[in-house]
Amino acid sequence: MSFQNVTWDVSGGIGTLTVNRPKQLNALDVATLTEIAQAIDLARAQPAEVRALVLTGAGEKAFVAGADIAAMSKLGPAEAREFAALGHRTLNALEALPVVTIAAVNGFALGGGCELAMACDLIYASEKARFGQPEVNLGLIPGFGGTQRLIRRVGLMRAKEMIFSGDVYDAARALRMGLCLEVLAPEQLLEQARARATVIASRGPAAVAVAKKVMQHGADQLLGQALDGERLAFAGLFGTPEAREGMAAFLEKRPARFTIP
Ligand code: CAA
Numbered sequence: 001m002s003f004q005n006v007t008w009d010v011s012g013g014i015g016t017l018t019v020n021r022p023k024q025l026n027a028l029d030v031a032t033l034t035e036i037a038q039a040i041d042l043a044r045a046q047p048a049e050v051r052a053l054v055l056t057g058a059g060e061k062a063f064v065a066g067a068d069i070a071a072m073s074k075l076g077p078a079e080a081r082e083f084a085a086l087g088h089r090t091l092n093a094l095e096a097l098p099v100v101t102i103a104a105v106n107g108f109a110l111g112g113g114c115e116l117a118m119a120c121d122l123i124y125a126s127e128k129a130r131f132g133q134p135e136v137n138l139g140l141i142p143g144f145g146g147t148q149r150l151i152r153r154v155g156l157m158r159a160k161e162m163i164f165s166g167d168v169y170d171a172a173r174a175l176r177m178g179l180c181l182e183v184l185a186p187e188q189l190l191e192q193a194r195a196r197a198t199v200i201a202s203r204g205p206a207a208v209a210v211a212k213k214v215m216q217h218g219a220d221q222l223l224g225q226a227l228d229g230e231r232l233a234f235a236g237l238f239g240t241p242e243a244r245e246g247m248a249a250f251l252e253k254r255p256a257r258f259t260i261p
Contacts, residue, residue: 001042005032008039014197015043015050022059028112029068030086037090044097048260051201053097054193055120056104063129066111069138087112087144091119095216098209100200104193105129105180110168115144118153121212122196125171125180126189132168152219154178206242206261
């Protein structure tokens with residue numbers, strides 16, 4: 001499949017999806033969101049080749065500077081609903097990938113860019129990263145999940161401050177509020193993100209996928225329901241070759257040999 005606005009590269013078990021519209025600071029229009037969704041489909045279809053996914057932005061300046069404002073300025077309410085639905089579908093698909101997804105935030109992650117990062121499991125930032133939900137400056141609110149995912153990431157009050165103020169936060173502040181895991185030198189960001197992805201990809205793939213699902217679903221459930229989900233999933237793994245191999249390898253004092261289920 002050939003792409004215009006993203007690049008998709010698979011090597012060493014890691015898929016790297018790069019949003020590639022540097023002149024527009026990688027802003028998300030319909031074509032770009034559609035290509036992101038297509039690359040996500042490719043990742044899902046190749047579980048043996050793509051055991052983790054790293055998402056980043058092309059160029060020196062931006063991860064993704066948001067939804068494309070020039071394109072959005074032409075939309076009426078009905079078209080805006082379609083646009084938000086495309087954003088939701090795409091980010092939901094990213095969030096639902098069974099493999100771990102890592103945002104390597106190399107610059108501006110504003111509006112839809114911050115929302116895209118938050119649809120990944122883990123977020124690493126370069127010292128040049130800037131995070132924000134500046135939609136109120138445009139007379140808008142976040143429309144790709146930000147009003148809800150930001151609360152789940154950093155808590156209600158911090159999310160309100162960020163969304164109400166529209167302020168842009170530097171990487172150190174994002175780290176303090178729990179919006180990223182680590183702040184790295186720009187030249188180390190991708191290498192470190194890939195290294196983390198490689199470690200996770202070496203673990204039991206079914207176990208990682210089940211842990212991801214249980215944690216994601218559980219975060220939206222009452223504790224009792226979430227614990228029911230954990231118990232069922234834990235028990236279910238005992239029927240898998242992966243758990244047999246993992247436990248046998250420990251007892252036999254050898255590394256486990258995991259295969260893609
Ligand atoms: N959409 C479309 N084009 C964008 C863009 C965006 N979100 N962000 C930047 N660009 C374009 C600029 O228009 C400019 O294009 P030209 O060279 O053709 O003029 C180019 O990228 C470079 O941008 P700047 O000259 O503005 O660069 P800067 O270094 O001075 O500023 C910036 C960088 C602070 C990120 C600034 O570009 C900016 O504030 N961008 C908009 C950020 C924003 O508001 N994002 C939220 C969008 S709304 C949204 O995302 C809704 C949602 O939840 C779905």
